[in-house]
Amino acid sequence: MNRISVMKPWLGTAESEALAEVVASGWVAQGPRTAAFEEAFAQHQHVRHAVAASSCTTALQLALIVAGVKSGDDVVVPSFSFIATANAPTYLGARPVFADVESATGNVTADAVERVLTNKTTAIIAVDQGGMPLDLEPLRRMCDERxxxxxxxxxxxxxxxxxxxxxxxxxxxxxxxFHPRKLLTTGEGGMLTTNNPDWASRARRLREHAMDVSAAERHGSTLAPQEHYGEVGYNFRMTDLQAAVGLVQLAKLDEMVQRRRELASRYRAAFHDVSGLRCAQDPEYGTSNFQSFWIEVLPEFRMDREHLLEKLAADEISARRGIMAAHQQQAYAGHSGISAPLPVTERLTANTLILPLYHELAEHEQDRVISSVLNAGGE
Structure with a gap:
């Protein structure tokens, strides 16, 4: 049997042709394609400003800087997230304070955040875990009040x-x-979005060593203007090679979401009556792109999570353990800022797994995954 991967990016001829055009143009660093990608992404996401970056982690670091987070501050984050969420405030000398998440979505709630607020809290990082939308409005009200x-x-x-x-x-x-595990990929790369023009302008400067003259302005001039550096910046730029791929991927995004939601529905239908399995599903206030399709393996299931992963691997199916708990990692041992128990985080981290889901997953391949899980449960 052929191995079924947990994820594959949907890349093809259009991306290759876009890359060839950039190479032929001679402008491969951050330039006109990046600007076009920023404009297109902002329009797609219904925001005023988008600032391309070298990764989501660097975009998140820039986001905290422009939001005013500084050394010594507390930033509330979910532990139930990839470790980069906690790393971003740590890079700035701020302390990540871990909040628990709700079972249904794996996302933080206003109540959970409120329990860990301190008099040094200046920001909250709320995560749409695995593409599952978080309930933003209660958090929005709480942040505005404070x-x-x-x-x-x-x-x-x-x-x-x-x-x-x-x-x-x-x-x-x-x-x-825009990592390859995400729907829309540029290989590596990220984006910051905001409706605040001053924050967007500062993020653009900071990602490019805080120069007051952009690379596009300098390279577009025969006599380049003298640049100045008003603060310490970073090299967090995206290349036009990445942006060219991103533009093609963005045009395919709606189709990717539709296909993933169809496949997610097939998983949910197959496991609906299986005792001991709980599937990810849309909350009442939003819809998921199902970047990841995760299931929770409950005690009633015949196998625990680890043995189910082994069963899937024996059937040449690559699944993954669920989202990590950052507070359990050595990097944050002893200085993580934990101030509340995290029982849901620890339960989900121990008992969830991610099943294969990607645009080109064929239904007969998905049926193999379904059969392997059902056989493991004795169905």
Whole structure:
């Protein structure tokens, strides 16, 4: 049997041709394609400004900087997330304070965040985990009442919706990932989005060493203007090679979301009556792009999560353990800022797994995955 991967990016001839055009143009660093990608992404996400970056992690770091987070501050984050969510405030000398998540979506709630707020909290990072939209409005109200910045880590969520609109627009600033595990990929790369023009302008400067003259302005002039550096910046730029791929991928995003939702529906239908399995599903306030399709393996199931992973692997099916708990990692042992129990986080981390789901997954391949899971449960 052929191995079924947990994820494959949907790349083809159109992306190859876009790359060839950039190479032929001679402008492969950050330039006109990047600007076009930013404009197109902002329009797709219904926000005013988009700033391309080298990764979601660097975009998240820029988001915290422009939101005013500084060394010594506390930033509330979910532990139930890839470790980059906690790393971004740590890079700035701020302390990640871990909040628990709700079972249904794996996302933080306003109640969970409120339990861990401190007098040093200046920002909250709320994550759309696995593409599952978070309930933003209660967080928005809480942040507005307290003067706290609301940052959305939408790394996985391009194509997900909240209250009928694309996710990300309701936060003060959001960060996005274009890693190959995501629907829309540029190989590596990320994006910051915001409706605040001053924050967008500063993020553009900071990603390019804080120069007051952009590379496009310098290279577009025969006599380049003298640049100045008003603060310490970073090299967080995206290349035009990446942006060219991103433009093609963005045009395919709606089709990718539709296909993933169809496949997710097939999984849910197959496992609906299986005792001991709980599937990810849309919350009442939004729709997921199903960047990941995860299931929770409950005690009633015949196998625990680890043995089910082994069974799938024996059937040449590559699944993955569910989302990590950052507070359990050595990197944050002893200085993580934990101030509340995290029982849901620890349960989901221990008992969830991610099943194969990608645009070109054939239904007969998905049926193999379904059969393997059902056989493991004795169905």
């Amino acid at each position: 003067g706290i910045a609301l940052v959305e880590d939408a790394a996985c969520a391009a194509g997900s919706t909240y209250m009928g609109a694309p996710v990300g627009g309701g936060a003060d600033v959001s960060a996005w990932s």
